Amino acid sequence: MTDLIDSQRTGRPETGPDRLDCAVCGHVPAAGVSFYRHVGLVVYVRFTRVQGPFCRDCGLARMRDATAETITSGLWSPVSVVLAPLAFIRNLRGRRTVLALAKPVPRAGQAASNLAPLPPTRPVFRRVKSWLAPAFLVALVAVAALVNDPSAERLNVVGGCVEIDTFLRADTADFVRCDEPHDAVITSIETSYESCAGAYVEQLYRYYCLDAVDGAAPLPNAR
Numbered sequence: 001m002t003d004l005i006d007s008q009r010t011g012r013p014e015t016g017p018d019r020l021d022c023a024v025c026g027h028v029p030a031a032g033v034s035f036y037r038h039v040g041l042v043v044y045v046r047f048t049r050v051q052g053p054f055c056r057d058c059g060l061a062r063m064r065d066a067t068a069e070t071i072t073s074g075l076w077s078p079v080s081v082v083l084a085p086l087a088f089i090r091n092l093r094g095r096r097t098v099l100a101l102a103k104p105v106p107r108a109g110q111a112a113s114n115l116a117p118l119p120p121t122r123p124v125f126r127r128v129k130s131w132l133a134p135a136f137l138v139a140l141v142a143v144a145a146l147v148n149d150p151s152a153e154r155l156n157v158v159g160g161c162v163e164i165d166t167f168l169r170a171d172t173a174d175f176v177r178c179d180e181p182h183d184a185v186i187t188s189i190e191t192s193y194e195s196c197a198g199a200y201v202e203q204l205y206r207y208y209c210l211d212a213v214d215g216a217a218p219l220p221n222a223r
């Protein structure tokens with residue numbers, strides 16, 4: 001870090017809160033804490049340390065920014081499962097440390113710093129983005145769970161049943177459970193309509209050859 005201030009370069013021992021100056025504003029008291037920021041975007045992963053020491057105000061501002069950035073950019077890679085909570089826990093611990101410090105003041109007997117402690121930034125959960133990203137993630141997981149639901153019954157299989165939608169007079173068909181009213185049974189699934197001996201319906205470039213049941217509506221593409 002290059003933003004060490006003079007008092008630290010001159011070798012004042014960095015132990016005890018009264019010995020440290022804030023790395024941002026040079027005020028005291030400061031604590032030797034660091035905050036962590038994780039960015040995880042699919043394959044781009046970064047875990048950075050925002051190094052102190054920080055006074056109460058600068059520490060809180062740095063902690064909020066690092067945590068908010070981790071929430072918005074740090075939930076999107078496989079390793080984020082580990083790294084994002086790690087950043088949160090460390091930041092919470094550091095937050096407790098800096099909040100225990102007294103109000104930052106210039107060091108006694110030293111020329112007043114022309115730097116002021118950082119203004120408090122917006123709290124993490126009063127930032128809209130801090131809610132959008134987790135909400136999006138929850139929606140994503142929910143959709144993935146629905147799509148992969150192993151208990152969902154697959155209806156578009158050989159032996160499955162089809163109800164023809166005659167209302168729209170288009171050759172649309174719904175795959176239905178065979179204990180519901182249906183017009184035809186799927187006899188095979190082909191990649192070309194020519195492979196079907198008789199009626200068929202097409203969905204997503206797959207051709208479902210149909211065998212009509214008694215009393216069924218006229219089947220589409222019957223030959």
Ligand SMILES: [Zn+2]
Pocket residue numbers: 022023024025026027054055056057058059104116117118
């Ligand atoms: Zn400060």
